[in-house]
Ligand SMILES: Nc1nc2c(c(=O)[nH]1)N(C=O)[C@@H](CNc1ccc(C(=O)N[C@@H](CCC(=O)O)C(=O)O)cc1)CN2
């Protein structure tokens with residue numbers, strides 16, 4: 001057999017990534033700004049978010065839905081925020097670090113700003129109430145696909161049977177597909193917010 005089913009699925013996932021990353025990068029600065037405000041407003045209607053004490057999110061990159069207005073609103077509400085940082089030696093894993101307006105930031109190997117390593121800012125992921133995850137594509141069943149590093153899949157896999165951290169997807173409407181080719185390690189999302197939709201899934 002020239003290609004195994006798993007190789008075909010991988011190629012399909014890669015081509016979806018390329019297509020959707022291109023679509024979100026093509027959004028104008030004005031669209032990005034409007035969508036970021038709309039999505040933040042919808043996010044702030046959600047009890048899971050408003051009740052969170054410790055919440056992880058991400059700093060936008062590569063056309064991702066901009067979290068800047070959401071960050072300002074959550075700080076104003078007194079919710080403690082955290083950002084992912086590539087694990088300093090365990091490849092493919094993330095650690096989460098406190099994020100305040102004073103946090104010293106450095107760029108990681110992907111060019112994404114992350115908090116400078118400082119053990120005082122570390123939080124074990126099981127202490128997070130919510131993790132807002134970036135993603136490349138999602139479907140109508142709540143399946144998510146990321147940049148391909150498996151970082152969030154690994155983080156979420158270790159908490160699957162617990163009720164926290166509660167994962168929430170945050171993405172543009174143009175990142176939605178009818179159905180994604182899934183792998184057994186993909187962790188589906190119970191809640192997904194876009195600039196125009198609050199999607200809840202029974203999973
Ligand atoms: N904003 C944001 N932060 C995040 C993520 C994310 O998806 N978005 N991550 C979610 O996992 C982690 C970083 N994972 C990433 C994985 C791949 C690439 C990426 O650009 N890959 C390039 C190849 C780069 C290279 O190898 O040099 C590519 O696919 O073109 C970026 C981030 C942690 N922080």
Ligand SMILES: Nc1ncnc2c1ncn2[C@@H]1O[C@H](COP(=O)(O)OP(=O)(O)OP(=O)(O)O)[C@@H](O)[C@H]1O
Nearest residue numbers: 144145146147148149150151152153154157183185
């Ligand atoms: N729980 C896990 N434990 C070990 N390896 C994993 C786990 N989840 C995913 N992986 C590995 O990570 C690689 C990338 O997975 P995948 O393409 O699904 O990433 P992704 O969902 O796009 O990325 P991310 O989760 O960072 O957003 C795969 O080779 C997969 O085997």
